[in-house]
Amino acid sequence: MTDPADSTPAPPPPSPWERERPARTRAAVARTPLSRERIVEAAFTVLDRQGLDGLSMRQVAAELGVTVSALYAHVSSKDDLLELMYTRLFDGFELPRPDPDRWQEQVRDYARAGRRRLLSHRDMARISMAHVPFTAELLPYVESLLAIFRTAGLPDRIAAEAGDLISTYIDGFVLEEGMWRDRAAEQSGEDTSLARPDWREMAEEMQDYFASLPAQDFPHLRALAGMMVTDSSDERFDIGLEIILRGLASYLPDATKRAPSDDGRAPDTT
Amino acid sequence: MTDPADSTPAPPPPSPWERERPARTRAAVARTPLSRERIVEAAFTVLDRQGLDGLSMRQVAAELGVTVSALYAHVSSKDDLLELMYTRLFDGFELPRPDPDRWQEQVRDYARAGRRRLLSHRDMARISMAHVPFTAELLPYVESLLAIFRTAGLPDRIAAEAGDLISTYIDGFVLEEGMWRDRAAEQSGEDTSLARPDWREMAEEMQDYFASLPAQDFPHLRALAGMMVTDSSDERFDIGLEIILRGLASYLPDATKRAPSDDGRAPDTT
DNA sequence: TGCTACGGTGAACAGTGTTCGCTCCTCCGC
DNA sequence: GCGGAGGAGCGAACACTGTTCACCGTAGCA
Numbered sequence: 001m002t003d004p005a006d007s008t009p010a011p012p013p014p015s016p017w018e019r020e021r022p023a024r025t026r027a028a029v030a031r032t033p034l035s036r037e038r039i040v041e042a043a044f045t046v047l048d049r050q051g052l053d054g055l056s057m058r059q060v061a062a063e064l065g066v067t068v069s070a071l072y073a074h075v076s077s078k079d080d081l082l083e084l085m086y087t088r089l090f091d092g093f094e095l096p097r098p099d100p101d102r103w104q105e106q107v108r109d110y111a112r113a114g115r116r117r118l119l120s121h122r123d124m125a126r127i128s129m130a131h132v133p134f135t136a137e138l139l140p141y142v143e144s145l146l147a148i149f150r151t152a153g154l155p156d157r158i159a160a161e162a163g164d165l166i167s168t169y170i171d172g173f174v175l176e177e178g179m180w181r182d183r184a185a186e187q188s189g190e191d192t193s194l195a196r197p198d199w200r201e202m203a204e205e206m207q208d209y210f211a212s213l214p215a216q217d218f219p220h221l222r223a224l225a226g227m228m229v230t231d232s233s234d235e236r237f238d239i240g241l242e243i244i245l246r247g248l249a250s251y252l253p254d255a256t257k258r259a260p261s262d263d264g265r266a267p268d269t270t
Numbered sequence: 271m272t273d274p275a276d277s278t279p280a281p282p283p284p285s286p287w288e289r290e291r292p293a294r295t296r297a298a299v300a301r302t303p304l305s306r307e308r309i310v311e312a313a314f315t316v317l318d319r320q321g322l323d324g325l326s327m328r329q330v331a332a333e334l335g336v337t338v339s340a341l342y343a344h345v346s347s348k349d350d351l352l353e354l355m356y357t358r359l360f361d362g363f364e365l366p367r368p369d370p371d372r373w374q375e376q377v378r379d380y381a382r383a384g385r386r387r388l389l390s391h392r393d394m395a396r397i398s399m400a401h402v403p404f405t406a407e408l409l410p411y412v413e414s415l416l417a418i419f420r421t422a423g424l425p426d427r428i429a430a431e432a433g434d435l436i437s438t439y440i441d442g443f444v445l446e447e448g449m450w451r452d453r454a455a456e457q458s459g460e461d462t463s464l465a466r467p468d469w470r471e472m473a474e475e476m477q478d479y480f481a482s483l484p485a486q487d488f489p490h491l492r493a494l495a496g497m498m499v500t501d502s503s504d505e506r507f508d509i510g511l512e513i514i515l516r517g518l519a520s521y522l523p524d525a526t527k528r529a530p531s532d533d534g535r536a537p538d539t540t
Numbered sequence: 541t542g543c544t545a546c547g548g549t550g551a552a553c554a555g556t557g558t559t560c561g562c563t564c565c566t567c568c569g570c
Numbered sequence: 571g572c573g574g575a576g577g578a579g580c581g582a583a584c585a586c587t588g589t590t591c592a593c594c595g596t597a598g599c600a
Contacts, residue, residue, distance in 0.1 A: 033578075056556060069559075070579050078557065129399065129442075132449060134476075139483070139491065146490040159490075160497035161509045168442035169435070172399075176434070179402060206404075213409070220416040220429075221409065227430035239431045247517030303547075326587065339590075340548050348588065 034066060036074045040084050044121055047085070051182075052123035057081075086131045087138060089117050089124065095144040103152035104245050110145060111170055111241050118174040125175035133167070149248070158251045166244060173240065177233055203229045304336060306344045310354050314391060317355070321452075322393035327351075356401045357408060359387050359394065365414040373422035374515050380415060381440055381511050388444040395445035403437070419518070428521045436514055443510065447503055473499045 042063040047055050057078055061068045075081045093113065096106050118124045133142050142163055149159035184202040210218075210225035221228075230236060302308065312333040317325050327348055331338045345351045363383065366376050388394045403412050412433055419429035454472040480488075480495035491498075500506060 057558085058556080067580050068557085069581080072558070073578065129445065130449075132446065139488065143488045143491045146494060150490050150493070156494055157497055157509060158513065160494040161506060161513065163498075164443075164446070164506075165439070165510045165513060168439060168446070172438035172442050173434075175399065176402065176438070179400075218409065218413050220420050221413045223420070224416060224426055224430040227427055228433075236431060236434075239427060240435050243428065243431065243435060243517035243521075244513065245517070246520040247513035247515070250516040250520065251513075327589085328587080337549055338588085339550080342589070343547065 034064065034070060034074065036084065038064065039071055039075055039081065040088055043081055043085055044088075047124075048122050052126050082127055083131060083135075086127055087135065089121075089128065090133075090138055090141055093117070093141060095140065096148070098144075098147040098151040100152050103148050104249070106148050107145075107166065107245060107248075108238075108241060110148070111166055112237075114167075114170045115174055115237060118170065119177070123178060125171050125178055129171045129175055153252050154248060155251055158248065162244075162248055166241070169240060169244060173233075173237055180229075304334065304340060304344065306354065308334065309341055309345055309351065310358055313351055313355055314358075317394075318392050322396050352397055353401060353405075356397055357405065359391075359398065360403075360408060360411055363387070363411060365410065366418070368414075368417040368421040370422050373418050374519070376418050377415075377436065377515060377518075378508075378511060380418070381436055382507075384437075384440045385444055385507060388440065389447070393448060395441050395448055399441045399445055423522050423524075424518060425521055428518065432514075432518055436511070439510060439514060443503075443507055450499075 039060065043055065043060050046059045046063050050059065057068050057071055060081075061071055071081075075084070096109065099106065118128060133139070145163050145166075146159055149162050150156070154162065180202070181199060184199045187202060206229040207225045210221050210228065213222055215222060309330065313325065313330050316329045316333050320329065327338050327341055330351075331341055341351075345354070366379065369376065388398060403409070415433050415436075416429055419432050420426070424432065450472070451469060454469045457472060476499040477495045480491050480498065483492055485492060
């Protein structure tokens with residue numbers, strides 16, 4: 001805020017012509033007039049840099065070169081801001097036209113896309129977990145998911161629960177991913193930027209710990225040590241997803257046809 | 271933790287004999303000397319009264335008639351305290367001896383008991399969601415769950431993921447329950463003690479809202495309005511659980527035998 | 541009787557979300 | 571061209587938060 005063109009990445013370029021915008025007598029530089037959109041954008045910047053615990057209204061204000069109280073003219077509270085960020089997550093999420101023959105793949109795509117979006121911003125799963133997509137602008141997305149289930153032929157009770165189930169699964173899975181990442185980061189480097197390869201290191205450490213447990217008390221934990229904590233989370237995510245999908249498929253009227261593994265994409269269980 | 275006598279519900283009774291403990295000159299009353307256990311207990315009291323957002327170290331200290339800094343002699347941080355509370359949740363959780371023929375019922379019992387415990391303290395699901403049961407004293411519980419899955423005959427990869435899956439499901443479900451409860455409470459009565467019957471009222475309100483949506487844009491949401499938000503959460507919990515169990519069952523070698531609904535307890539899908 | 545050890549105190553620090561009175565800039569109507 | 575009105579942003583304040591640290595009073599031991 002000291003000089004024009006300082007704190008934000010792309011302020012209007014200097015433009016020597018138009019000597020207008022005479023750089024207000026105040027410290028505030030002449031810049032676009034602080035909308036909800038700009039606040040949300042700045043909040044994401046702070047979130048990615050400092051995590052949810054470091055996301056304070058003052059930090060967001062500083063990011064914009066503005067005082068805290070200015071934010072409250074556009075955002076009614078911090079919860080309001082978090083809800084805006086949550087809603088923003090769904091922007092551009094593409095809604096498939098339900099196809100009964102491809103419903104499992106459509107759900108898979110939906111879930112994977114959801115996870116990808118949650119991973120696109122630090123601690124986003126924590127924010128997502130604290131909200132429910134029942135605001136007016138998010139209803140189309142839950143409608144779309146329910147459409148897939150219902151047109152696939154699932155009973156209503158099952159379809160209604162399935163939406164909650166996979167949403168919870170996505171959020172919960174990514175949340176746990178984030179916890180592992182945080183734990184790994186805090187264990188070695190304070191600054192998260194340098195502590196990238198320690199994630200793998202921590203997975204090994206955890207495996208070693210499981211393997212070191214007394215064999216008579218923890219036979220199963222030892223046996224599964226290699227699978228409980230693995231660095232390829234993608235695979236784990238797909239497995240959990242597949243379990244849910246199979247459970248749902250068992251409720252289809254013609255369950256016999258597509259029961260165990262028919263669509264050729266289910267991960268093998270070796 | 272496995273003492274024959276349960277953990278702490280019985281602090282030393284007043285004992286009118288022994289007029290000692292001369293009620294220190296200070297404001298502090300003469301009382302047992304502030305252990306970790308007593309701090310956790312007080313924290314639960316504050317939690318139930320004021321919720322997680324109202325659970326501050328100062329409140330806990332006040333509950334004990336003690337200054338904040340005194341707490342830090344027994345508890346290294348607030349996170350430490352929360353972890354203690356999380357661990358305490360498992361106290362007395364009974365571990366079944368895995369029985370391959372009853373594995374589904376055992377998992378159901380496990381899940382229902384878990385949910386019951388989460389419901390026993392306000393906002394407990396939020397605390398649980400932020401932790402992972404990989405500390406030394408909690409490992410027996412995950413071992414026990416894995417034992418059920420493995421002895422039932424599930425492939426290792428599936429068993430490893432199943433533990434995470436149902437844990438996440440339990441936490442996520444109860445967390446959402448709590449959000450509904452909170453929303454209903456804040457909508458009418460500020461004080462949570464008087465706002466009991468409004469939960470049902472809000473469910474109706476939500477159903478009405480869904481039913482009022484434009485029929486052409488939200489056909490499925492309208493069709494499922496009655497099931498998305500119902501006051502009998504128990505039923506919804508069991509349905510989600512059943513979906514997961516069926517998915518898991520589909521991975522059993524002899525999947526044909528117990529595929530759709532054999533154990534007679536699965537809820538019908540009418 | 542003196543002394544040490546320790547559990548608890550109170551004040552302080554740096555930070556939080558939120559509110560409110562005020563200043564100053566901009567723009568509109570005259 | 572000028573005066574007034576509106577409003578955006580400022581800065582200080584309030585009531586909190588988690589955490590630390592120098593101090594002290596009491597208890598038990600020598």
